[in-house]
Amino acid sequence: MTMRKALIGLVVLALLAALPFVFPVPYIRHIFILAFIYAVVAANWDLSLGYGGIFNFAHVAFFSIGVYGYGILTKIAGWSPWMALGAGGVLAVCAAVLVAIPVLRLSGIYIILVTFAFAQLVLQLVVSQSGLTGGMMGMVGLPTFQIPGYNLVRDGKLGYYFGALILLVASTGFLRLVVGSRLGLAIRALRDDPDYAAARGISVARQRILTLAASAFFTGVAGAYYAAYLRIASPDAFGVSLLSLLLSILLLGGLASIYGPVVAALGLTFLSETSVDFGPWRHIVIAVVIVAVVRIWPGGLWSALRRIGRRHPS
Amino acid sequence: MLLEVSGLSAGYGGITVLHDLDLRVDAAETVGLFGPNGHGKTTLLKTISGLVPARGGSVRFAGTDITHAKPGRIVDLGLIHVPQGNLLFPDCTVAEALALGAWPGRARAREAANRARVEDLFPRLAERRRQKIHGLSGGERQMLAIGVALMAEPALLILDEPTLGLAPKVRGELAAAITALAAGGLAMLVVEQDLRFLGAVAPRLVLIDRGHVVLEAPSATIDEDAIMTRYFGDAA
Amino acid sequence: MSGDALATIVVSALVLGSLYAIMAVGLAVVWQALGIFNFAHGLFMTLGAYVAWQVASGASWGLWPGIAAAVAASAVVGAIACELLVRPFLGRKDVVLVAVITTLAGATLIENGVLLAWGGRPKQLPPLSTGTVDIFGAALSAHEATIVAITPLILLGVWLFLGRTRTGAALRAVAQNHEAAALMGLPAARLYALAFALAAGLAAIAGIFLGAIRFMSPAMGGDPLLKAMVVVIFGGVARFAGPVAAAYLIGLVEAVSTYAIGLYWTPSVLFLFMIGTLMLRPQGLFGGARR
Numbered sequence: 149m150t151m152r153k154a155l156i157g158l159v160v161l162a163l164l165a166a167l168p169f170v171f172p173v174p175y176i177r178h179i180f181i182l183a184f185i186y187a188v189v190a191a192n193w194d195l196s197l198g199y200g201g202i203f204n205f206a207h208v209a210f211f212s213i214g215v216y217g218y219g220i221l222t223k224i225a226g227w228s229p230w231m232a233l234g235a236g237g238v239l240a241v242c243a244a245v246l247v248a249i250p251v252l253r254l255s256g257i258y259i260i261l262v263t264f265a266f267a268q269l270v271l272q273l274v275v276s277q278s279g280l281t282g283g284m285m286g287m288v289g290l291p292t293f294q295i296p297g298y299n300l301v302r303d304g305k306l307g308y309y310f311g312a313l314i315l316l317v318a319s320t321g322f323l324r325l326v327v328g329s330r331l332g333l334a335i336r337a338l339r340d341d342p343d344y345a346a347a348r349g350i351s352v353a354r355q356r357i358l359t360l361a362a363s364a365f366f367t368g369v370a371g372a373y374y375a376a377y378l379r380i381a382s383p384d385a386f387g388v389s390l391l392s393l394l395l396s397i398l399l400l401g402g403l404a405s406i407y408g409p410v411v412a413a414l415g416l417t418f419l420s421e422t423s424v425d426f427g428p429w430r431h432i433v434i435a436v437v438i439v440a441v442v443r444i445w446p447g448g449l450w451s452a453l454r455r456i457g458r459r460h461p462s
Numbered sequence: 463m464l465l466e467v468s469g470l471s472a473g474y475g476g477i478t479v480l481h482d483l484d485l486r487v488d489a490a491e492t493v494g495l496f497g498p499n500g501h502g503k504t505t506l507l508k509t510i511s512g513l514v515p516a517r518g519g520s521v522r523f524a525g526t527d528i529t530h531a532k533p534g535r536i537v538d539l540g541l542i543h544v545p546q547g548n549l550l551f552p553d554c555t556v557a558e559a560l561a562l563g564a565w566p567g568r569a570r571a572r573e574a575a576n577r578a579r580v581e582d583l584f585p586r587l588a589e590r591r592r593q594k595i596h597g598l599s600g601g602e603r604q605m606l607a608i609g610v611a612l613m614a615e616p617a618l619l620i621l622d623e624p625t626l627g628l629a630p631k632v633r634g635e636l637a638a639a640i641t642a643l644a645a646g647g648l649a650m651l652v653v654e655q656d657l658r659f660l661g662a663v664a665p666r667l668v669l670i671d672r673g674h675v676v677l678e679a680p681s682a683t684i685d686e687d688a689i690m691t692r693y694f695g696d697a698a
Numbered sequence: 699m700s701g702d703a704l705a706t707i708v709v710s711a712l713v714l715g716s717l718y719a720i721m722a723v724g725l726a727v728v729w730q731a732l733g734i735f736n737f738a739h740g741l742f743m744t745l746g747a748y749v750a751w752q753v754a755s756g757a758s759w760g761l762w763p764g765i766a767a768a769v770a771a772s773a774v775v776g777a778i779a780c781e782l783l784v785r786p787f788l789g790r791k792d793v794v795l796v797a798v799i800t801t802l803a804g805a806t807l808i809e810n811g812v813l814l815a816w817g818g819r820p821k822q823l824p825p826l827s828t829g830t831v832d833i834f835g836a837a838l839s840a841h842e843a844t845i846v847a848i849t850p851l852i853l854l855g856v857w858l859f860l861g862r863t864r865t866g867a868a869l870r871a872v873a874q875n876h877e878a879a880a881l882m883g884l885p886a887a888r889l890y891a892l893a894f895a896l897a898a899g900l901a902a903i904a905g906i907f908l909g910a911i912r913f914m915s916p917a918m919g920g921d922p923l924l925k926a927m928v929v930v931i932f933g934g935v936a937r938f939a940g941p942v943a944a945a946y947l948i949g950l951v952e953a954v955s956t957y958a959i960g961l962y963w964t965p966s967v968l969f970l971f972m973i974g975t976l977m978l979r980p981q982g983l984f985g986g987a988r989r
Contacts, residue, residue, distance in 0.1 A: 203794075203795055203798075205798075249977075250973045250976055250977055253976075253977075254976065256794055257729075257734075257735050257794050258931060258976070260735065260794070260795075260798055261735065261927045261930070261931050262931065262972070262973070262976065264927065265924060265927055265928060265931075265969060265972070266969070268924050268965075269965055269966060269969045272965045272966075273965075273966065276962040276963075388802065388805070388806065389806070391802070392802060392803065392806055395799050395802070399799065427814075428810035428811075428813045428814045429810070429814075431806050431807075431809075431810045432806070432807055432810050432811065434803075434806070435803040435804070435806040435807040435810075436803075436807070438799065438800070438803040439782070439783060439800050439803050439804075442787070442796055442799060442800060443786055443787075511881060513877065513880065513881070533880045533881060533883065534880075534883045534884075534885060537881070537882065537883030538883060542881070542882075543881050544881070545877060545878060545881060549875055549878070550875060550878055551870065551871045551874040551875050551878070551879075552874060553870065553874055554867060554870060554871055554874070558867045558871075559871075561864060561867065562864070562867055562868055562871055562882060562884065563882060565864075565868070565882055565883050565884055566883050607878075610882065611882075614882065614883070
């Protein structure tokens, strides 16, 4: 990472940390919290989709497993919210390994279909076990984090804001580590030229399992955090609208980019949350935006901006 | 003049392959094109048939300007381009491919008659009517490719390296077929690496080097061996 | 198992299989012609059902005009979807992924459009024919019997179109060698749109079938699409026979599973069945999918 990038990163982080004090409006903080969570989910999806070239459409299920895992563990099994947070990540990783197994030998469209079907299957399972999960109504009144002596909802959810920001920083750091590691190199090699990579001794199966598992951990944690923050767990977490939102974040941010999805998540979450009142039109607008972006900026808006920044020859 | 190419420029992305190229083909004439690989022969053919957009100059066919026309329209006018490599449609049958060749409206009425003529010219195709194309040999696929083009009743037939990868015996059969077509009055533009083959079928040869025409002469006067050696090393 | 129970299972399998076969063939046609998977396919079904409802019940013009209008409307929307959502990206290396994204967006668009136009309250279509029929001890409605009887005819029609007509051959040709097809004057754009229109029309018919059995809602296409996905994973998409055979097979598995284990666990059974098959034969049971 160049000095310039590191400086920009620190500046952005400082800005984000200072933000809630500059704009002490709880609603804006709420949107940012959601945006941070979605950024984590999207950026981790980019690991398997963009860097790994694995058309994993079960990623949203990793998030929902974190959500419902947290809900069931805290409300029904009485676990502490902090442990349930970590458990959300672990459960998601287990799900990822489960998904990875059938996907090992498949390619292209079949991966999409199988992983998508897997996500739908998990949704159906969750909804059908209504005794445990509240069925279509979901679960409400989930216990949330307790820090002795400090109520997180105080100061307009300030605590939650910094919690989400810490989550984002941790996830981003993790992703940078993975992408720069041998695993990261291997999965990119596999994505770009599977035959060559295989000839160099890179095991497709192992890399796929590792990539999916790596992409699942913080996603599950984000899901658990989401449940802890909103204190509900509902089947909407599995919905196509979340899938579409995440996809548009990735599209806008550009695949195979660590910071792109973060920036895009902020913008799109704002757009999405502020247009909630428009009912079906909200989804229609998002859908149109998605198609327009794919046509006009095939590499994502982020990479188009980066190219402008790079125009000066070195 | 049936086909008139004037000052044609074309390329891909940032690269210009054809530079101010002039070429003409008269009715009932067979012209042979040759030259080193990568110097624009296929690009020229694709620009003429509308697959590659022209960046400058013009292409006129039977009096009509087709410089920026779409491939479908060019086919309708009677200019048929048989591309290099003869994969065609692996999962279709020979009969289906020939039927598809008669897609242009004006060719449909005489489809049966044309099919009979194609099968006369290439008896092997008649034997393999119901066979799938992926089961044919290279030579048979090439014959089929030409046959499919003939089904569209071309006024000008463009062939891109018809003998590529084929054994000498099959080359001989193809040469005979092409000569027969020429004798029947069909105008043709043939691109080939094999100068001897080209000399046998085309009375006039054109050498393309680095995107424009550098030599144009009757094939009888060209020293094939010398040119082959100059451009391709020892004559194959 | 009693003879009655067996007959009920078989009947159920045939009805389900018919629905899935029609849906899967549409998916297969698009896959073969364009090389992409259309995630909006379920919404063509939904649209067909709603248009039919509007013409038949809303405007009271009768069911058959409703069917005609539904198939036509769905086909037109299908052609438009192809032109806007798929064709612009056909040259790209990642076209499969992009098409998933854009057809998902298209699906969202149509679903919310239907929601806006007709509201979320469940509706129902009038059945194709009324009354009940008794076959070997199993009672099925005349509507369901019509479905089972008509579907093979529809499938035969599609098969004949693809395999025996010039246009059908052109569709297959354009999918196998785009350049050669262009040089023969085959109109690629129109053929692609035709493939989509055909798929959408078939989905509309499935929607009309389903709309009289179950309640219609904007989200009604979700589950059939999922089942159709399982079918094409199973049966492959490269041949016509594969998806059709797989459709009836999945219908049978679902019928047996629903009888034996119940409705809640059947989706899991189907999924496990699919996974198991894929692990043994990655190209699906009826294989040959070279794309």
